[in-house]
Amino acid sequence: MSGVASALAGLDMGMPGDEMIPLLGTSYFMYDLTRAALNGLVPMDRINDMATRVVAAWYQMGQDKDYPPPNFSSNTDAATGLLYPGAVFSPSGIVNQFVDVQGDHATVARQVATDAITLLQNTGSLLPLGVARPLVVFGTDAAVNPSGPNACGDRSCDTGTLGMGWGSGTANYPYFDDPITALKNRSTGGVTYHNYDSWPWFFPPSQSGDEVAVVFISSDSGENQYTVEGNHGDRDSAGLSAWHGGDALVQSVAKAYDNVIVVVHTVGPIVMDAWIDLQSVKSVLVAHLPGQEAGESLADVLYGTVTPSGHLPYSIPKQESDYPSSLGIRGFALGQIQDTYSEGLYIDYRYLMKNNIAPRFAFGHGLSYTNFSMSNAAISVGTALTSTLPAARPSKLPTPSYSSAIPPASEATMPAGFSTIWRYLYSWVSLSDAQADIAASATSTYPYPAGYSTTQKKGPAAGGAQGGNPALFEAAYTVSVTVGNMGKSASGRSVVQAYVQFPDSSSYDTPVVQLRDFAKTGTLAPGGSGTVSLQLTRKDLSVWDVVQQNWLLPGLPSAERYTIWLGEASDQLHTACYTDTLTCEICKPLTALSPPPCQRLAASLGAYTAQEAVAALLNQARGIGHRRARAAADLAGEAGKGWVAGDGGRTDKVGRGGRI
Structure with a gap:
């Protein structure tokens, strides 16, 4: 180097x-x-x-x-400690002043954790639970690490409830609210806890009444400075399987109990096909990495105090081989493993859609305890896009003026009387070396590669401000849609997602669709509604040209059609809005197995027939089982009200689980 x-x-x-x-x-x-x-x-x-x-x-x-000076140490929790950690004979002093900077962090942490919880399936509307329903809880992931939440350095273990991954970016928990404690505090029907990850074949627990079994499983990762349970940072040993034999635990519990809820704490997708279709596995929740409020946030959702509104930030495949080859770069290797990123832009849902691979649960998937409709979609023009390239970047501010002369040798040497600290690094050199280097400057030159120029290049056209040329972030189009809560009892929040499909005439290789904006509604009471507006910027509609080194439009949207797809998941994009005609229409949901263009249901929202809607439902269905008849009937009854998405059923298979 x-x-x-x-x-x-x-x-x-x-x-x-x-x-x-x-x-x-x-x-x-x-x-x-x-x-x-x-x-x-x-x-x-x-x-x-x-x-x-x-x-x-x-x-x-x-x-x-x-600005306040540093008032805490990352090396000790004590008030006093070494002033120069790592140095021999370092003096000690006050290093921690215990300044409480949390403010309302606990409230925010709980809200964030609650909002993120994602309901993947809910067969038979098992959730939300009543507080009188007895629970039988399985898995060490339900309880805090017995040695304390901060027992493992940089959280480099997966012991107890998984609240964060491991590595140098971790923090100490000020407290840890674990799920088992929260469930016991909420339940009036009693909670039995089996704090193990392996099924006890001698004297195994079994169903004795109407209790619900809740199984906690996890999957962890972090920086490769630590090896945790054979995983060198990334999940290079466990792969996309649950840790601690989680799949086997779910299977065993599912044999013993009629109603099973699986709670997953994970750093990313895990493969669930070993148990997801078992008849007794009714509900699955991904609580992601919930942090210090792991317990109460989960209890809020399980008992219906809060209706789940989280959506997956990744796809969950049916098998690891459904992902591109870079997933398989794991296991033992001499030296650093290499990934050439040959998949380019085609990661996650982009890869799956390109290769017509249906995931188990799609990117953006997330169910609710209620049903939502989308209607009255509209698209309007903001800043007109009249050229393929953005406007010229703003002029630079004047740069500070410095001397470019090589400094005297004395400035490169240690100041007289300066006391160094052993193991600390200093860039000073000896006076003789400094003088020799200055003398060599008259003849020494760096061996630049052939064709290299030392002349300062112009600033990149795509630059000009933080984040890039400000013209890239001007809103070109606004898409709005009315979201209504069609349920009878539960309030809830819906997430509207907007994906861009580039013009078919484009010579650039672009994914089928790409997420460009999303927004979560406020809490909508039953029968209530609200309008969600999403913006598409010039950059959202542009591609990076490696030759011009700039973002450019493959075609002018007023002349060449961009399609803006709206829905609640990447496999439930049911409304298409067009930049050339400024119109929107309802389509058969866009999926990996049903790619563009729009398979039209109606020219305007609220105008399609029940027969058309049911036909689309059945075309979309991929094995819903006993809920298909109810879902079709529900959809037929809602025809004319807008596209309905919502609660309850086991599904990546039909709509949003009971209704489309």
């Missing part, structure tokens, strides 16, 4: 500093960058540029204006 080449290529700093041998080695920059600046291999203009970029964030965050 060349520190000079890295600096010239744009690297501003290396973190952490001791990159070669932790606690004992040096940095790749350190002395070498100092000497490269003195001997002219790295121009002072570049050094100035690097320093400016580093301190710019400091100014951006207002840290130059009465």
Whole structure:
């Protein structure tokens, strides 16, 4: 690795500093960058540029204006500790002032955890539960780590309820509210807890009444600085299976109990096909990584205090082989494993739709305890798109003026009387080395590659502000839709998702559809409704051209049709709005097995017949079982009210579970 080449290529700093041998080695920059600046291999203009970029964030965050100094230590929980961790004979002092900065964090944490809980299936409307229903709970994931929620360094274990992954970005829990405690506090019918992950074949528990079994399973991952249960950071050993034999535990409980709820705490998708279709597995909830409010947030949803409104941020496949080849880059390897990302843009639902692979649960999937309708979809123009390229980027502000002269040797040496700390890194060099480097600057040049120019290039056309050229973020179209709560008893929140289908005439390779915006309604009471508006920006409708190094429109939307698909999941996109005609229509739901174009049901929302709707339902059905007849009847009864999506049934298989 060349520190000079890295600096010239744009690297501003290396973190952490001791990159070669932790606690004992040096940095790749350190002395070498100092000497490269003195001997002219790295121009002072570049050094100035690097320093400016580093301190710019400091100014951006207002840290130059009465910003509080550090008042806590990441190395100890005690009030006093080493002032220079890692250094031998470091003095001690106050390192933790225990400043409470949480504010209403506990309230926010609970709301976030509750909003994220995703109901995958709910056969027979088992959920929500009544508080008098007795529960039998299985799985160590239901209770906090017996050694404490912060017992494992950087959370590098999967013991007890999984609230976060592991690695250097973790934090200590101020407290941990676990599910089993919350369930016992809510239930009046009693909770029996079997705190194990393996089914006891001697004296196994069994059904004794109308109790409901709740099985907790998990799947963890983190940074590869830790190996957890054979997994080197990523799930390279467990794959997409539940940890601790979770699949077998669900299967065993499903044999013993008639009504089973599975709760999954996971860092990402797990394959569920080993048990998802078992008759007694009625309800499945993905609680993701809920953090400190794991218990009460889950209890709110299980008992119906809150209607679930979460949606999957990934697809759940039927088998690992349904995903692209990069998933299989795991297991033992000499050196660092390599992924060339040959799938390009085709990840998750984009890959599945391109290859006509139906997932078990689609990206964006999520059920509710009520039913929602979408109607009155409309599309309007915002900032007119009259050119394929965005407007020119704004002019740059004047840059600070610095001297580009190589500094004197004295500035590169340690100041007199400065006390160094062992193991801490300093970039000063000796006076003799500094003088020799400056002398060499008259003749030394960096061996630039053939064709390389040291002339500063113009700023990229796609730049000009934080995030890019401001013209990219102007709203080109607004799509609005009315969402109604069609249920009789439960309030709830719906999520409207907007996906873009690029013009068929485009020469660029683009996925079938791509999520571009989404919004969650406020809480809608039964019979209530609200309007959701989603915006599509120029960037949403653009592709990155590697030759022009800019975002461009494959076609002008007023002339070449972009289709904006609306729905509640990537496999339930049932409304299409068009940029060329500014009209919307109802379609057979877009899925991996039913790709574009729109298979039209009606020219306008609210105008299709019951027969057309039921036909679409049956075409969409993929094995709903005993709920098919009810779903079809419900849909026929709602014809003319708009497209209905909602509660209850086991489904990625029909609509949103009972109604489309």
